[in-house]
Structures are given as C-alpha cells and as structure tokens.
Amino acid sequence: MNFSEVFKLSSLLCKFSPDGKYLASCVQYRLVVRDVNTLQILQLYTCLDQIQHIEWSADSLFILCAMYKRGLVQVWSLEQPEWHCKIDEGSAGLVASCWSPDGRHILNTTEFHLRITVWSLCTKSVSYIKYPKACLQGITFTRDGRYMALAERRDCKDYVSIFVCSDWQLLRVVYKEAEKSPQLGLGCLSFPPPRAGAGPLPSSESKYEIASVPVSLQTLKPVTDRANPKIGIGMLAFSPDSYFLATRNDNIPNAVWVWDIQKLRLFAVLEQLSPVRAFQWDPQQPRLAICTGGSRLYLWSPAGCMSVQVPGEGDFAVLSLCWHLSGDSMALLSKDHFCLCFLETEAVVGTACRQLGGHT
Numbered sequence: 001m002n003f004s005e006v007f008k009l010s011s012l013l014c015k016f017s018p019d020g021k022y023l024a025s026c027v028q029y030r031l032v033v034r035d036v037n038t039l040q041i042l043q044l045y046t047c048l049d050q051i052q053h054i055e056w057s058a059d060s061l062f063i064l065c066a067m068y069k070r071g072l073v074q075v076w077s078l079e080q081p082e083w084h085c086k087i088d089e090g091s092a093g094l095v096a097s098c099w100s101p102d103g104r105h106i107l108n109t110t111e112f113h114l115r116i117t118v119w120s121l122c123t124k125s126v127s128y129i130k131y132p133k134a135c136l137q138g139i140t141f142t143r144d145g146r147y148m149a150l151a152e153r154r155d156c157k158d159y160v161s162i163f164v165c166s167d168w169q170l171l172r173v174v175y176k177e178a179e180k181s182p183q184l185g186l187g188c189l190s191f192p193p194p195r196a197g198a199g200p201l202p203s204s205e206s207k208y209e210i211a212s213v214p215v216s217l218q219t220l221k222p223v224t225d226r227a228n229p230k231i232g233i234g235m236l237a238f239s240p241d242s243y244f245l246a247t248r249n250d251n252i253p254n255a256v257w258v259w260d261i262q263k264l265r266l267f268a269v270l271e272q273l274s275p276v277r278a279f280q281w282d283p284q285q286p287r288l289a290i291c292t293g294g295s296r297l298y299l300w301s302p303a304g305c306m307s308v309q310v311p312g313e314g315d316f317a318v319l320s321l322c323w324h325l326s327g328d329s330m331a332l333l334s335k336d337h338f339c340l341c342f343l344e345t346e347a348v349v350g351t352a353c354r355q356l357g358g359h360t
Contacts, residue, residue, distance in 0.1 A: 013051060017060040022078070024063055026051040031065055033078065045076045048086075053096075057103030058145075062121075064106060066097040073097050073106060075121065087119055100165060101145030116150075118168050127168040133158065141165070174269045175305050176211040177298070206273065206296060206307045217271060220251045237279065239286040246288055248276050256290055258300065270300055278320045284327030291318040297332060297341065310339060 013026035022042065023034045031045040031054065045065075053066035065074045071094040075085040093111030100107060100118075108117045113134040118127040131152040132138055138151035145165060152159040161170055222229040234250035244267065245259040253275035260267040274292040281288055290298040295315045297308045310316045310332060316339060322331045332339040 013054050015054055015056060017056045017063075018058055019060040022060065024054055024056065026054060026065070031063070031076065033063070043076070043078065043081055045074075045081075045084075047074050048072060055097070055099055057099050058101055059103045062099075062103060064097060064099065066094065068094050073108060075106070085121060089117065092117075098139065100148075101141050102165070105165075107139065113153075129163070129168065131159075174211040174215045174271065175208040175300075176215075176271045177206050177273045177307065178209045179206055179273070205309060208270070208305050208307060211271065215269070215271070217252050217255050217269075220253065222251050235276075235279070237281055239281045239288070240283050241286055244281075244286050244288075246279055246281070248279070256288070256300075258288070267302075268300070270298070270305060272298070277318075280321055280323055280330075282327045283323055283325055287327070289321055289323065289330060291321050291332070293317055293319055297321070308341075310341070 013024075015024050016022070016036070017024070021036055023036050023039075025032050025034070028050050029047045031043075031047060031051060032041055033043040033045075034041055047065050047067065049067040049070045049072065051065045052068045054063060055066075056063050061078055063076050063078070065076070067073070071089040071092070073087040073089075073094070075087070077083040087106065087108065089108055089110060092114065094108055095111055095113070096109040098107050099105070104121045106119045106121070108119065109115075109132055110117065113132045114130075116129040116132050116139075118129065120126070129150065131154045133151040133153040135151055140149050141147070148163045148165055150161050150163060152161050163170055220230065222231040224231075230250040230253075232250060233247050235248040237246050238244070238261075239246070243261060245261050247257045247259065249255065249257070254272045256270040256272070256276055256279060257266065258268040258270070259265070270290065272290070272292050274294055277291050277293045279288055279290040286301060288300045290300065292298070294317060295310050297310055297318060299306050299308065310318060316332070316337070317334045318332045318339075319335065320333045322333070324330060327343075329340060329342045332341055
C-alpha cells in the first residue's frame with residue numbers, strides 16, 4: 001500500500017469525480033480540484049463562505065458547493081473556470097442540495113422541508129415541488145434519469161410521488177371513470193345507432209379522466225371475523241407478451257392495477273365507478289378489456305383507455321367477457337344473452353356489434 005501525500009482538511013469534504021479523473025477537496029471556503037494521478041492542483045475556487053457540502057455533476061463538468069448556513073449554492077465549471085453560478089435561497093434557507101442526473105439542474109431543499117426548488121442552469125427557470133418528507137434519503141432517480149421518486153408528507157400521511165425530470169411535473173400512473181353528458185367526447189367512443197326496434201341508450205355516458213394525485217381509492221373494510229374475508233389480490237392476469245400484469249384487490253374492488261413486470265413498477269391504475277367483475281387481455285397485443293356489470297365495456301392499452309356503450313334492448317349488463325384468438329372480436333356475456341363485439345383496428349372499437357337472441 002502506497003501513500004503519496006497527506007493533506008489536512010478542515011471539513012472532511014473530499015470527492016472523486018464520476019469519471020475518476022479528478023479529486024475535489026475543501027479547505028474552509030476554498031475548493032481545490034486536483035488531478036487524481038499526479039495530485040497536481042488544476043483549479044482553485046473561492047466561495048463566499050465555509051463550504052459544507054460538495055457534489056459533482058454526472059458528467060464531471062460542474063461541481064456545486066453548498067453553504068447551508070448562508071442558504072447559498074455556488075456552481076463552478078471545470079472547463080470554463082471564469083464561469084460561475086450563485087443560487088441564493090434567501091429567507092427560505094437551505095438544508096440539502098443535489099444534482100439531477102442530467103447535470104444541468106440543482107435541487108435545493110429549504111428549511112423545515114417546506115419545498116424543493118429546482119434550478120435550471122440552461123434556461124435559468126425555477127420549478128417548485130411541495131411537501132418533501134424530512135428523511136435521510138427522500139429522493140431517488142431512475143438509472144436513465146427520466147423519473148424521480150420523492151417521499152412526501154401530506155396531511156400527516158406518507159406518499160411516494162413520481163416526477164418526470166424533463167419538466168418536473170407529476171407522472172399522471174391513474175385513470176378515473178367519470179359520468180358525462182351524452183355528447184361524444186375525447187376518450188369515449190359510441191357504437192353506431194342500434195338496429196330498428198332496439199331500446200334507447202342510457203341517458204348518460206362515461207369517460208376516463210386523469211386523476212389528480214395523490215389519489216385515494218375507494219376501499220371496503222373487510223369482515224375479518226368471518227372465514228375468507230375479501231382482502232388482498234383476488235384476480236390477476238398476464239398480458240400475452242408477459243410485459244404487464246393486471247390485478248384487482250378484493251377490498252379495493254373498483255380499481256384495476258396494471259404493473260410493468262420488466263421494471264417491477266406500477267404502470268397505471270384504472271378506477272371504475274362500479275366494482276370490477278372481470279378483465280381479460282387481448283391474446284395478440286397488450287390490450288385489456290374490463291367489465292363492471294353495467295352496459296359499458298372498458299379498454300386499456302399503454303396508449304390510453306376508453307369507455308364503450310354496448311347497445312341493446314334495455315341495459316345489457318356485461319358480467320364477463322371472452323376474447324377471440326385473433327384479437328379482432330370478443331364475446332360479452334350477460335345473465336341470459338351474449339353479444340359479439342368486433343374491433344376494426346388496434347386502437348378503435350369497431351362499428352359492428354350484433355345482438356344474438358338465445359341464452360348462454
């Protein structure tokens with residue numbers, strides 16, 4: 001074991017650059033950047049106060065110095081020593097500072113964890129994220145840097161929110177069925193007028209809306225003093241490509257959870273107005289059909305979801321369903337009848353739906 005040289009540091013701040021070429025160390029208010037192989041000083045920067053935290057950007061081109069007592073962050077460029085940036089949080093104070101994975105945004109956590117301020121070095125824009133939880137490691141990023149998970153504390157409850165790092169907005173993983181007027185709208189498709197003699201369609205239609213997060217799903221309190229209480233997963237199915245898994249929790253019966261199996265994370269949630277009776281995947285593609293015992297059919301795919309009214313004499317209560325092997329049609333079953341639904345394309349429910357007399 002060889003020791004090339006010993007340096008006295010007053011604040012125990014010393015970090016290698018991500019590319020392994022440089023070593024940054026602090027002596028009170030001075031930042032020293034050295035070559036790893038020779039320990040030769042390459043850059044010397046002077047900050048406005050004693051440095052309490054340093055961190056390299058992912059590309060090793062920038063380094064931030066946080067001075068928590070002053071509520072300041074100074075950023076230095078290794079390629080352009082004359083360039084520098086100063087971020088002053090003012091009366092909000094500062095308790096933590098870190099880089100985003102792209103190395104061009106800085107996330108500052110204010111005192112009392114009132115908010116996180118996201119500063120862009122490129123556009124000089126500022127974004128705010130509320131309710132960060134006061135914990136040791138409340139922020140983490142995906143490996144590709146596209147998403148950030150944040151531990152939050154709202155109304156004395158803990159949440160985990162997923163943010164898109166391109167615009168620092170919440171990832172919106174939740175679709176909520178909502179009643180609407182009969183007028184056709186985006187996200188809701190209707191079949192053509194039913195054959196002559198058929199009864200009128202219901203006066204209301206439904207569509208999916210993006211729910212505001214955090215979302216509280218409707219739950220049922222299980223009867224735990226009886227045998228086999230309705231609680232936990234009671235229905236699940238893999239997509240044909242094994243990429244997704246759909247599940248239903250028996251004590252949250254109105255919701256379908258769609259999981260990304262390859263990334264082991266929640267992909268989407270569909271909250272229905274009524275309890276989910278059945279769901280089944282298209283055998284040819286990742287497209288999920290759902291029924292809730294009403295006169296509507298629901299379809300979900302990674303591109304989005306839609307609600308479809310089933311025509312018929314009176315209300316056709318869809319209790320279960322079955323896909324054709326080709327994925328071009330499906331049978332919808334009620335108590336005494338069944339209905340064939342033909343889909344013209346991958347994304348649009350087709351224009352033919354024939355009511356067959358007889359009993360199942």
